[in-house]
Amino acid sequence: MDYQAVLRELTAASGVSGDEREIGQKAARLFAAFGEVSTDALNNVLCEMRGTSGRRILLDAHMDQIGLVVLEITPEGFLRAAPCGGADKRVLSASRVTVYGKEPLFGVVTSTPPHLQKDGESAKAPETVLIDIGLSPERAQTLVSPGDRIALRHRFSTLAQDRVSAPALDDRAGLAVLLGAMEILKAAGCPDTVTAVCSTREETTEGGAKAAAFRANADLCLAVDVSFAKTPDSKAELCGVLGAGPMIGYAPSLTRTVSEGLCQAAKESGIPYQLEIMGGLSGTNADGIACEAGGVQTGLLSVPLRYMHTGVEEIALQDVENTARLLAAYILRGGNAPC
Amino acid sequence: MLKELCRLNAASGREEAVREYLIAHLPPDVSYKVDALGNLIVEKKGKSSAKNKVMLLSHMDEVALIVTYITEEGFLKFAPVGGIDPRVLFGKAVSVGSKGVTGLIGGKAIHQCSKAEKDAVPEVEDLYIDIGAQSKEQAEALVALGDNAYFCGEPTEFGDGFLTAKALDDRVGNALMLQMLREELSFDMTFCFTVQEEIGTRGAAAAALTVSPDYAIVIECTTAADLPEVEGHKQVCKLGGGAVVGFMDRGTVYDRALYDLAFRLAKEHEIPCQTKTLIAGGNDAAAVHKAAGGVRTLAVSVPCRYIHSPACTAKQADIDSTAKLIRVLAETLCNA
Numbered sequence: 223m224d225y226q227a228v229l230r231e232l233t234a235a236s237g238v239s240g241d242e243r244e245i246g247q248k249a250a251r252l253f254a255a256f257g258e259v260s261t262d263a264l265n266n267v268l269c270e271m272r273g274t275s276g277r278r279i280l281l282d283a284h285m286d287q288i289g290l291v292v293l294e295i296t297p298e299g300f301l302r303a304a305p306c307g308g309a310d311k312r313v314l315s316a317s318r319v320t321v322y323g324k325e326p327l328f329g330v331v332t333s334t335p336p337h338l339q340k341d342g343e344s345a346k347a348p349e350t351v352l353i354d355i356g357l358s359p360e361r362a363q364t365l366v367s368p369g370d371r372i373a374l375r376h377r378f379s380t381l382a383q384d385r386v387s388a389p390a391l392d393d394r395a396g397l398a399v400l401l402g403a404m405e406i407l408k409a410a411g412c413p414d415t416v417t418a419v420c421s422t423r424e425e426t427t428e429g430g431a432k433a434a435a436f437r438a439n440a441d442l443c444l445a446v447d448v449s450f451a452k453t454p455d456s457k458a459e460l461c462g463v464l465g466a467g468p469m470i471g472y473a474p475s476l477t478r479t480v481s482e483g484l485c486q487a488a489k490e491s492g493i494p495y496q497l498e499i500m501g502g503l504s505g506t507n508a509d510g511i512a513c514e515a516g517g518v519q520t521g522l523l524s525v526p527l528r529y530m531h532t533g534v535e536e537i538a539l540q541d542v543e544n545t546a547r548l549l550a551a552y553i554l555r556g557g558n559a560p561c
Numbered sequence: 562m563l564k565e566l567c568r569l570n571a572a573s574g575r576e577e578a579v580r581e582y583l584i585a586h587l588p589p590d591v592s593y594k595v596d597a598l599g600n601l602i603v604e605k606k607g608k609s610s611a612k613n614k615v616m617l618l619s620h621m622d623e624v625a626l627i628v629t630y631i632t633e634e635g636f637l638k639f640a641p642v643g644g645i646d647p648r649v650l651f652g653k654a655v656s657v658g659s660k661g662v663t664g665l666i667g668g669k670a671i672h673q674c675s676k677a678e679k680d681a682v683p684e685v686e687d688l689y690i691d692i693g694a695q696s697k698e699q700a701e702a703l704v705a706l707g708d709n710a711y712f713c714g715e716p717t718e719f720g721d722g723f724l725t726a727k728a729l730d731d732r733v734g735n736a737l738m739l740q741m742l743r744e745e746l747s748f749d750m751t752f753c754f755t756v757q758e759e760i761g762t763r764g765a766a767a768a769a770l771t772v773s774p775d776y777a778i779v780i781e782c783t784t785a786a787d788l789p790e791v792e793g794h795k796q797v798c799k800l801g802g803g804a805v806v807g808f809m810d811r812g813t814v815y816d817r818a819l820y821d822l823a824f825r826l827a828k829e830h831e832i833p834c835q836t837k838t839l840i841a842g843g844n845d846a847a848a849v850h851k852a853a854g855g856v857r858t859l860a861v862s863v864p865c866r867y868i869h870s871p872a873c874t875a876k877q878a879d880i881d882s883t884a885k886l887i888r889v890l891a892e893t894l895c896n897a
Binding site: 296297298300302308310311312313314315316317318327328329330331332333334335338339346347348350352354355356357358361377379380381382383385387450453454455456457460465505528529530531532533534536 | 632634635636646648649651652653654662663664665666667668669670671672673679680681682683687689691692693694695699700703713717719720721722723725784785786787788789790791795797866867868870871872874876
């Protein structure tokens with residue numbers, strides 16, 4: 223699978239939490255190659271690849287992204303907006319955005335001019351987010367409504383080595399992993415029934431994955447998300463390393479035998495991996511999925527990512543590919559063999 | 562032409578790309594020279610010789626970054642070249658060096674920040690550029706110390722006649738002067754495209770002495786803060802309000818007679834024109850009016866939101882008003 227091309231395509235489609243229409247259509251088209259595609263009440267996109275073993279496996283990656291939501295149109299015709307999901311307000315000044323109004327509108331996040339900054343103020347993130355769409359108040363009122371979503375404009379960059387950067391790699395990288403794993407599983411004639419869910423609303427309520435997990439009633443669930451990769455200013459003990467392979471989650475909320483099985487599969491297949499040890503919840507869809515449908519054995523794989531929830535999220539393509547390989551290898555080796 | 566100029570990268574001291582573009586687009590009927598600092602000085606003959614020597618100037622440089630150090634892990638440390646608010650750098654992509662390598666400026670994720678850190682953008686000295694290199698050696702293969710990094714700010718039109726781009730300050734001045742140079746003028750005039758404005762109006766000081774004009778008109782881009790929540794006079798000037806002519810800023814007390822003349826001409830020719838309601842900012846006039854034994858100087862500016870960011874935003878109608886005003890003002894001064 224050409225992961226760079228797939229990621230470019232996946233990140234170009236918008237899907238701010240709760241309004242996943244565009245990415246949902248894109249995902250449905252891409253997953254159709256691997257099974258029967260359907261949607262549900264929360265707009266999750268599901269792809270079922272049927273097997274004969276009787277074992278049912280659910281793979282989850284969320285397709286929503288962080289963004290902003292319009293609160294009001296100011297008398298001057300600017301938009302006042304609030305974070306939708308955990309948007310990082312520190313990075314928004316002078317960012318270019320798309321407002322998903324009656325039609326997509328280009329906008330710029332306002333920034334305080336230097337001459338109005340008091341001493342020390344320049345370091346502070348702005349309290350409210352104002353968007354300049356260059357329209358009169360009347361035109362703005364016609365084209366934009368409170369509740370409309372706003373996303374950082376798409377910009378896909380290739381960096382040194384195999385690094386790429388774009389907004390919404392959290393968690394389009396996870397969708398790419400699911401696509402890659404489904405491709406491998408299909409080619410290998412996987413005996414299990416594997417359903418991939420591109421879930422909605424992770425960044426706000428984690429609602430999509432819970433609904434999908436209830437319906438799926440699976441024997442095993444594997445969630446794929448992104449997690450923190452080390453930056454010069456962060457703590458090594460809280461981060462993985464970019465390019466060092468999938469991060470296998472260990473947390474009280476996850477099923478330990480699944481975590482161990484993932485490690486074993488990585489060793490057997492010669493796939494590089496790293497451990498991500500967490501003291502409580504994992505902060506991903508995996509936490510909620512595990513408690514659905516009377517309880518599901520659940521594991522978590524994360525693609526290391528720098529600058530999460532900004533417009534310049536960065537990943538290594540090799541990590542995406544290795545995460546897909548590990549996911550497929552774990553499923554193909556069958557049950558939860560202990561280490 | 563303005564969009565093409567904005568796409569070029571030209572930090573203070575590294576103005577070659579803009580200068581070469583301008584030279585390539587000069588009409589055949591002008592003479593020009595490039596001085597020791599890199600200022601481009603163009604003489605254009607008009608239909609008649611001028612009574613007074615009038616110089617128009619705009620600066621070619623833009624605010625940018627300069628790479629000062631490469632860490633063992635392959636991250637680039639940098640210094641700003643000109644005044645840049647860390648808020649417009651954090652979480653943004655930049656283009657580094659002559660190869661245009663993409664770099665990212667970010668920090669630890671918001672999830673890992675303390676309560677205080679969540680609201681505070683790191684200081685510029687704590688920021689670094691990530692080009693994806695995993696070691697100093699890998700980074701050095703792509704970037705050298707002293708390379709500049711630039712905002713990624715593709716020119717984009719939006720809304721009702723708005724344009725956003727990096728470096729509108731002061732490519733809009735360059736574009737307006739180039740446009741004048743390509744038209745027929747009534748009188749001889751001198752056009753200076755200056756260097757190093759953003760680090761202290763240095764090129765203009767040299768060029769003003771070389772030209773020694775009777776009058777100077779600085780064509781600029783000036784801060785507009787016409788935003789919700791900014792009270793009255795602190796808005797400074799407004800997009801859609803026309804060309805901006807200030808009476809005073811942090812670098813210059815403008816010639817009062819020229820100030821009055823500008824507004825009179827604007828009224829006569831029905832050109833939208835506004836003043837600044839706050840003593841703020843500064844431009845090449847600061848150097849020019851004190852140079853060569855003193856030069857009567859005025860600045861005419863395009864109002865611009867979010868200046869010194871990847872998204873400087875101006876309105877086409879104001880650019881057009883500024884073009885009209887500088888033309889009529891320059892011709893009037895030539896013959897005054």
